[in-house]
Amino acid sequence: MSERTAVVLLTRDLRVHDNPALASACSAFDRVVPLHVLDPALAGRSANRDRFLHQSLADLREALRKRGGDLVVRHGDPVAETIRLARAVGAEGIGLSADVSRYARRRERRLREECARHRMFLRLFPGVTVVEPGGLTPGGGDHYQVFSPYHRAWQGARRRAELAAPRRVRLPEGVDPGRLPAPPKGDSPDAAPGGESVAQRRLEQWLPTLDRYDDIHDDLAGDLTSRLSPYLRFGCVSPLAVANRTHDPAGPFARQLCWRDFHYQVTAAFPDIASRAYRRGAREDWRYDAPALDAWTEGRTGMPIVDAGMRQLRAEAWMHNRARLITAGYLTKHLGLDWRPGLRVFHRWLLDGDVPNNSGNWQWVAGTGNDPRPHRGFNPVRQAERYDPDGAYVRRWVPELAGVEGKAVHQPWRLPAGLRRTLDYPPPLEVPGTDPVWLR
Structure with a gap:
């Protein structure tokens, strides 16, 4: 029997722990190609995030190598590079974590079209939020427009099971992993470093203060917030895993995770959120100075x-x-x-x-x-x-x-x-x- 192969396109899920796309591929296929494509269209928007991304990729590569695999890195258009690699290794299909931005949805649409053209499947997975953006809807609407009712529904929502990191990742033979450039220089001298290992340490160091979160999180000088937001943004830590560690879906820190999910489900329904007023009739008589x-x-x-x-x-x-x-x-x-x-x-x-x-x-x-x-x-x-x-x-x-x-x-x-x-x-x-x- 021939060995089955899949490609997992890693985007904002740069981790091995609780990564549904990676875990599913490693469970169902003999050979798995974890792939990240450095898209020049995204580079240069933030030198700080570029540095954090490259550090996170280096950390992910090390974690995959410890499991017998590697992070395959390519440069260029993410759809073209993914399809090219999938065809080269004889992959049956591609796994991808679903995302909500206009860029991410356009990438997904193009990837689906190319997969259909080359007779491969594209499967989407959760993992960017605690509750999937379309997982909760109000009666008579496609998304919640106000936070409080969303928060009530979110607290009682059924969540998927948290997944362990794969024990082994096996690449097809002869795949060139590609070169990962050294992290570029950021603009902020005291910026936190990227990577899943850093995120896990940060989470463990912060958890002892969780019981006091409601009293301390607004203390500006105390600086006792979790500082996990960059790691959640790049998926260096699973939002579901963080939520599970809080042990209280109604607690004040879980509420902050809920706000994050809330904005994701709003953006899924209103992709122009970065450029156009969301609220109908909003006054926008701004000064320009x-x-x-x-x-x-x-x-x-x-x-x-x-x-x-x-x-x-x-x-x-x-x-x-x-x-x-x-x-x-x-x-x-x-x-x-x-x-x-x-x-x-x-x-x-x-x-x-x-x-x-x-x-x-x-x-x-x-x-x-x-x-x-x-x-x-x-x-x-x-x-x-x-x-x-x-x-x-x-x-x-x-x-x-x-x-x-x-x-x-x-x-x-x-x-x-x-x-x-x-x-x-x-x-x-x-x-x-x-x-x-x-x-x-």
């Missing part, structure tokens, strides 16, 4: 909590979630600037920048998305005083204010004039026609 956008991007708005968040973003390729809300709210609700340029700035720097969550959260804050209270705003001073009460977060990222004690660091414009003149820090941006109460 390039100097103000530049000041916000570079962390020199004169609003300390905003500048601290934006500087953390540039240094670490990551930002505390509370700071994301504050900085995005400041851009859209105070400066009155369009959310799309803000989204692009985040997407350029963030390791965890992806279409569903980055876009969904920006639209939520801007009032154009899924927030049932679209006029909700964030007073940056009140937010700073509540979540950075002694100013430690601001002083860490805005060293110009390191000598200002206590809560005064959040409102330097109220310091005595003589002291203000000694600070190398700009006054708050002025917005025509506005009189923010926190500046009075």
